[in-house]
Amino acid sequence: MELHVSLVGRRDLVGQIYGQLRAAILDGRLRAGEALPPTRELARRLAISRNTVGVAYDRLAAEGFLTSRVGAGTFVRETGSAARGAPASSPLRPRKVWDDVSAWPGRMPKIRWDFRAGLPDVTLFPYEPWRRIVAGLLRPSGLAEPASAGDPAGLPALREAIARHVGVSRSVRASGHDIVVTAGIQQALDLIVRVLLEPGDVVAVEDPGYPPVRMLLTAAGMRVRGVPVDAEGLRVDALPGDARAVYVTPSHQFPLGMPMSLPRRRALLDWARRRDVVIVEDDYDTEYRYGGRPVEPLQSLDEDGRVLYTGTFSKIMRPVLRLGFLVAPPSLHRAFRMARYVTSWHAELPAQAALARFIDEGLLARHIRRSRREYRARHERVAELVEGPLGDRLALVPSEAGLHLSATLTGGTDDAAVAAKALGAGIGLFALSEFAVSGPSAPGLVFGYGAVTPPEIDAGMRRLRTVLG
Missing domain, CATH: 3.40.640.10 (Type I PLP-dependent aspartate aminotransferase-like (Major domain))
Structure with a gap:
């Protein structure tokens, strides 16, 4: 890393160098094993004598912060300290609007069948x-x-x-x-x-x-x-x-x-x-x-x-x-x-x-032509499975484009609960209610097929059938 040392005035130069390096080591900004600049180089950059830098290095070495290897240089020793962050308290506060803004979509750990919308198949690139x-x-x-x-x-x-x-x-x-x-x-x-x-x-x-x-x-x-x-x-x-x-x-x-x-x-x-x-x-x-x-x-x-x-x-x-x-x-x-x-x-x-x-x-x-053929096959397969084995629980929304299909749930089912239950079964997908703006929308599910391979589409839909009951 680039070492930054700044001097204020000309008094106690050794103390200033020692203090800044010690703080950087304790903060974790200088990590164990990192090399410090040679005393000649740091002295040149600070426009001071090499001896001044050497005294600061020797003091840090005596306290166990540095170690020297002949012919190799001066290195930071392990201190066990964690990096120090910004001040814990501050009078600064964000505008209130940021209290209600959160990242979308939320994390979906342990997904085996990834039906999230908007994801392309990166292996086709x-x-x-x-x-x-x-x-x-x-x-x-x-x-x-x-x-x-x-x-x-x-x-x-x-x-x-x-x-x-x-x-x-x-x-x-x-x-x-x-x-x-x-x-x-x-x-x-x-x-x-x-x-x-x-x-x-x-x-x-x-x-x-x-x-x-x-x-x-x-x-x-x-x-x-x-x-x-x-x-x-x-x-x-x-x-x-x-x-x-x-x-x-x-x-x-x-x-x-x-x-x-x-x-x-x-x-x-x-x-x-x-x-x-x-x-x-x-x-x-x-x-x-x-x-x-x-x-x-x-x-x-x-x-x-x-x-x-x-x-x-x-x-x-x-x-x-x-x-x-x-x-x-x-x-x-x-x-x-x-x-x-x-x-x-x-x-x-x-x-x-x-x-x-x-x-x-x-x-x-050329890439679009190739990937379009692949996605068309996945589009047709998802539509076929939604209208077939899942047709008693889902009604497909007609679509002839893109990397996802949507379907409404019959019987007023809670789509967020279905999506959560599906996630527990290893299926990642979105509920239509996640996209509502002004109020409740028709319950449904969104099936992305960009990130799931054709064999996994069939396996994932079979698992979803058991989730829907």
């Missing part, structure tokens, strides 16, 4: 091509345009690649100038809140919907209003009249799974135009569509430039690759750049450059 690209970029000549690191919107090569990708795969109208690279959907939404909304503004969200979005909006001081969904998606007639923004997942409603119908999408656009409302379109997994006609995004139907389109690569690649994007009209380009600059100047540049090459070499499209 083409690691060798990705490793080759990353290794090439980490050479001194790999990132040849250092000036591009200063663009808060992201590497130009990646923004252009994303624009081409979403234009072909999602029919999104965008150039590289319209793209802002983000760390995912939540950072995109955070930027939107900073640029367009004021504390106290009303934001409408789907009910049921994605919990982290509600948490972010609430923490930012927004007033969140849940709007019910039906078989055609968000109910436009139920939108609050004082809403300043609407957050929707029209291509694949989360968590129920239906797409928003074309008449409903047009009605939403018309409603937003008449009331001067911004629409945030979250298109989180549209690459995985297994049937039916392709769903045209709101962004491509929008003639007024009031739809802000967001997407992520975590579902089609790996969740740990925290890269997503926001598509914005020219009137907002500068503001979003500045919002990105003041909050997080840019994401990890090697990852951005690697993803740009991954897209340009056709590797992302």
Whole structure:
């Protein structure tokens, strides 16, 4: 580790060095076995005599804190002390809103059958091509345009690649100038809140919907209003009249799974135009569509430039690759750049450059084609089992896309109790009630199939049959 010693004035230099090193050892900041700088080097850095440093080291060694080995150096001895944290008491207190914000989802230990929604199969990812690209970029000549690191919107090569990708795969109208690279959907939404909304503004969200979005909006001081969904998606007639923004997942409603119908999408656009409302379109997994006609995004139907389109690569690649994007009209380009600059100047540049090459070499499209075939088979198998052996307890919600399926429980069963009992049997899944916004929703279960292999799907569903009784 880099040793930091600071001197105050010129009095008792030995005592200052001794005291700071002793405190660092007792705190655990300097761990047993770590080497201290040679006395000559530390003396040079502190602009003092080597003898002064040597006396401080000798004192620490005499008290059992250090040990020296000829030809090897000076090392910290084992003291048995634990690292010291921040002061235990402080007058500082968080805003009250943070009392009610908690991480989602909760931990699910000892899962054997992982049916949690939103998790891709990381074994399908083409690691060798990705490793080759990353290794090439980490050479001194790999990132040849250092000036591009200063663009808060992201590497130009990646923004252009994303624009081409979403234009072909999602029919999104965008150039590289319209793209802002983000760390995912939540950072995109955070930027939107900073640029367009004021504390106290009303934001409408789907009910049921994605919990982290509600948490972010609430923490930012927004007033969140849940709007019910039906078989055609968000109910436009139920939108609050004082809403300043609407957050929707029209291509694949989360968590129920239906797409928003074309008449409903047009009605939403018309409603937003008449009331001067911004629409945030979250298109989180549209690459995985297994049937039916392709769903045209709101962004491509929008003639007024009031739809802000967001997407992520975590579902089609790996969740740990925290890269997503926001598509914005020219009137907002500068503001979003500045919002990105003041909050997080840019994401990890090697990852951005690697993803740009991954897209340009056709590797992302190839990976999507391969994984789509695999996920289609799992989608069909889960649907078959829900409608077959579990059909007396569950009613499948029709869906032709994504990495999960939802089903309602018959007879008013407590879905949270069922999910808890399933977890006790080694099955990890979500209850529909976890996604409710304004009040109780129809009880049901959400079945993710990205992280569970086909053989385990059958075994897990058989176990769930016994849980349901």
